[in-house]
Amino acid sequence: MARTFEVDRCNRAAGGSPVRRWIKRLGFLLALLTIAAFIAYQQLWRPVSVHVVEVASGDLALEVTGTGLLDAHLSAVISTRIAGRILSIDVDQNDTVAAGQVVCRLDDSDLLRQVEIGQASVDVAGAAIDRAQTDVARSTAVLELARRDAKRMQEASQSGAASVQEVDTIVQQVKIAQADLARAEAGLVESRRQLAAAERTLDFYRAQLDDTVITSPFAGLVVRRDRDPGEVLVPGSSILRIIAPDQLWLSAWVDETAIASLAPEQEARIVFRSQPDHEYRGQVVRVGLEVDPESREFLVDIALTEVPPRWAIGQRAEAYIQTRVLADAVIVPARFIAARDGHMGVFVLSGDRAEWRPCEFGQRGREYVEVRSGLQPGERIVRGADEASSLALRPGKRVVLR
Incomplete structure (x- = not known):
């Protein structure tokens, strides 16, 4: 009896009865199965929220892009031809001036x-x-x-x-x-x-x-004032900068690969970084004949036919120049294109699942891309509704349209 009592006491000290140990193991196993089932549901059965669009056939406007600075085609830095002390400056920044108007006087x-x-x-x-x-x-x-x-x-x-x-x-x-x-x-x-x-x-x-009386060479707008009365000038010293606000240009740097496709009078869209959601119209007026040896880009001057209500010389903007229109092309939105296993393609909606399909793409427009093979008009393609959905989207994955 004493020996049996000793054994029972050792079993209790070791962690309780065998039934309790099995209950703990079973609970741990059920927790693992629950986690595994949740992961499997998330990966295999839970549908992914997607956006859907139908493959269409239509005209694709091809564009060349470039980044440039806003400038004025007609611009002049008003300076002095003689040395002297400034007696008065009759205009200030943002003032409009007429041709021949006195803008500065020197001590005479x-x-x-x-x-x-x-x-x-x-x-x-x-x-x-x-x-x-x-x-x-x-x-x-x-x-x-x-x-x-x-x-x-x-x-x-x-x-x-x-x-x-x-x-x-x-x-x-x-x-x-x-x-x-x-x-x-x-x-x-x-x-x-x-x-x-x-x-x-x-x-x-x-x-x-x-020369002590300095006048504006043309009607325009004062965009910069560099001097004040009392300052002593030497010949060539800048006093003001005047531009013609009705002749604003965007000088855009474009990659040299686009030289053959650009010509004067082509239409362009201008998007200023201060207004990324708004477009302004322009037209190519001059294509540069010199390529920068380091960046391998050349200048394209675009005359703005409409300007923002507020602008500044030197303001940065993106230019999208339409070079030609590809008629009756099979097109898809560029944002629906993805890369998988080193191949470009899209996810095609098949029933309630997304199927991966490699495609051959051609010319790229502003928002759409030409499909040369792999898709037909009328098919529906999908993409993740958000970043998490895009990461979860895989071949064979169930999807739900948002």
């Missing part, structure tokens, strides 16, 4: 004095011409008198009334009068050249004075 006090000095030099040169013309007239009269005296002396010499010495003296006086006339005429030429130089100097000073 020094140039006004230079113009006065230049005008005085012109007046002095003009007076010098008057004096030189008077000298020419006097020398001409002296020469004519000398010639008449020489003629009378020669006649007197032939009759013996004048000596040879007297004839030589009068001839020498004629030569002196000729030399005086030549000197007076040279002085007149020099005075006229001095007047021309003084006038050119005055014109230069006046042009510089005119």
